[in-house]
Amino acid sequence: MFTLKSYLEKLSNPIGGAEVKIKYGQTSYNSIRICNTDIAWTYVGVTHEYVMSNTPNTETVVIPYKTAADTFILHDLSNFDYEKKKKRWALDAQLLYQDLVNNPTNTRSAFYLAQSYDCLDDLVNAYKYYNLRYEMGGWYEERYESLVRMGGLLERMGYDWPQCEYQYLQAYSFLPIRSEPLYLIAKHWYEEKMYDVAFLFASRAYQIPFPTQIRLFINQDIYSF
Incomplete structure (x- = not known):
């Protein structure tokens, strides 16, 4: 054993x-x-x-x-002790914002500031700082993840689907060895009962092998389907 x-x-x-x-x-x-x-x-x-x-x-x-x-x-993703988690996210956002003010080239602080706002449902600021993280350059995996999450934020903010889809396609174009953006597009069209369109994106996503060279935030269920 x-x-x-x-x-x-x-x-x-x-x-x-x-x-x-x-x-x-x-x-x-x-x-x-x-x-x-x-x-x-x-x-x-x-x-x-x-x-x-x-x-x-x-x-x-x-x-x-x-x-x-x-x-x-x-990691526990349940809502257990949510108020305590919310206080932690708010403190994280405060610390990361100040660090970014003091160190404006700190890409990691920009990314996790965006994530902290995301957890707090401050969608506008989350989008703002994911976009900043992407524009800052540097590690391509964080830049890709920022693009994908920006697409999800546009959906949550109620933007028209073409804008959301374009954002996901930007993420796929940036890193075509990742299938998550195509899966998310396929999921949308499937829920809209546009099965032929959903199949186009899902079949392309299915052809992408598990990205063994990637380290950050891999949705394994998508690649093992």
């Missing part, structure tokens, strides 16, 4: 850190959560921190994840 302790003990070379599968809803990604204390590490960010090694060429491994019996971290 797989155990995390036995897996780490069997590694032949000294490893700096281990990445663990993070899951919330249908989305997942890997994140360094186990660190070798022989190596100096630093937490980066005013909130939504990530851990970074101060030692050049630090190697990490990804803890295998195939079934629910394997090691993973599950």
